[in-house]
Amino acid sequence: MKLWFASSQAFQIQLTALYDLVNPTASAMWNLRWQVKGYLDERESASTQELHGRFVAGSGIGSANLRRHCVERTWEEQIGELVLLGTFSAIGLYEGWVDALEVGSAAQKRRLQFPSRGIDGRTEMGVNDTVSALQATRSTSLDLAYGPILRSSRRYIPARLDDMLACYRCFKEVRNAYAHAGRIPDTYAQTAYANAVPRAGGLGKDGRDIELPVVTAGQPVQLSLLHIQALCALLLNMVITLDAELAVTRAAEAVFLNRWRNVISFAEAPADPIRRRTRIRVMNNRVGYPTPSDTEALYGLLRNAMLVI
Numbered sequence: 001m002k003l004w005f006a007s008s009q010a011f012q013i014q015l016t017a018l019y020d021l022v023n024p025t026a027s028a029m030w031n032l033r034w035q036v037k038g039y040l041d042e043r044e045s046a047s048t049q050e051l052h053g054r055f056v057a058g059s060g061i062g063s064a065n066l067r068r069h070c071v072e073r074t075w076e077e078q079i080g081e082l083v084l085l086g087t088f089s090a091i092g093l094y095e096g097w098v099d100a101l102e103v104g105s106a107a108q109k110r111r112l113q114f115p116s117r118g119i120d121g122r123t124e125m126g127v128n129d130t131v132s133a134l135q136a137t138r139s140t141s142l143d144l145a146y147g148p149i150l151r152s153s154r155r156y157i158p159a160r161l162d163d164m165l166a167c168y169r170c171f172k173e174v175r176n177a178y179a180h181a182g183r184i185p186d187t188y189a190q191t192a193y194a195n196a197v198p199r200a201g202g203l204g205k206d207g208r209d210i211e212l213p214v215v216t217a218g219q220p221v222q223l224s225l226l227h228i229q230a231l232c233a234l235l236l237n238m239v240i241t242l243d244a245e246l247a248v249t250r251a252a253e254a255v256f257l258n259r260w261r262n263v264i265s266f267a268e269a270p271a272d273p274i275r276r277r278t279r280i281r282v283m284n285n286r287v288g289y290p291t292p293s294d295t296e297a298l299y300g301l302l303r304n305a306m307l308v309i
Helices: 006-042 048-055 066-072 075-100 106-113 127-135 140-150 158-180 187-199 225-246 250-263 273-287 295-304
Strands: none
Touching: 006 048, 006 066, 006 075, 006 225, 048 066, 075 106, 075 158, 075 225, 106 127, 106 158, 127 158, 127 225, 140 225, 140 250, 140 295, 158 187, 158 225, 250 273, 250 295, 273 295
16 A cells, blocks of 8 residues: 555554554553462562562663552553553644645645534535645646556545544544543534544444444543544545545645655656656656556656656
């Protein structure tokens, strides 16, 4: 799976690293609980220092209250804290991708965090408004060269962009409630949850509803591993879809040419079409773009920009 924008490629790497951290960490926490509880079953009076020497010494960790962590707190509480940290990180990665995206004004990019105007009574512009504005001037060359491969991903679902953004708002408002409202969902979180529930159908694994955190007025939101797994999958779907939609715009042409020029300032391409196709693909891979479906369209764009002859 190759994304087009450099910002999207960086996002994919960072999100994958986060996802790969969460499940092994949860597994390690589970095993630590089992080992500490087993030890305390045999030595109930074990001191903090003894537990530290048995389970922590040599790790470089200064201190760890293992009795509180593994005995006094429930597994659900522990996993909820891990998922909360993952939720903060995952949403931060998407916010970072929005800021780093190479096309669009600052105002347009901010709208990629919201459903479109008219969705659930929204009066301000959102995701599809920005996509439509940028796609108003499409790049025929980039569309021919990269459009088919970018749109071939099963995670490319442009018809569900507003649904995905509604679900994203639910996760983000829950995050905000944890950060700013004493972990009790405020009216923003409650509204976002109500808006997301009817739009969650088919966005989860194997066509199931996406696993949203349940928001109930006056009660802290309980998070589980299913929530961080769902959020990571949702964010990846959003970025893959938006990456494909925005890569075929005229605004993306300047991004493409600048990135290409920084790697290959000038090159010769064979006159023979077959050899030229191979040469263009080799250079394209060197620059870091997905394998083009139409190398002649790409060659034409590069030749017009005097980057190849």
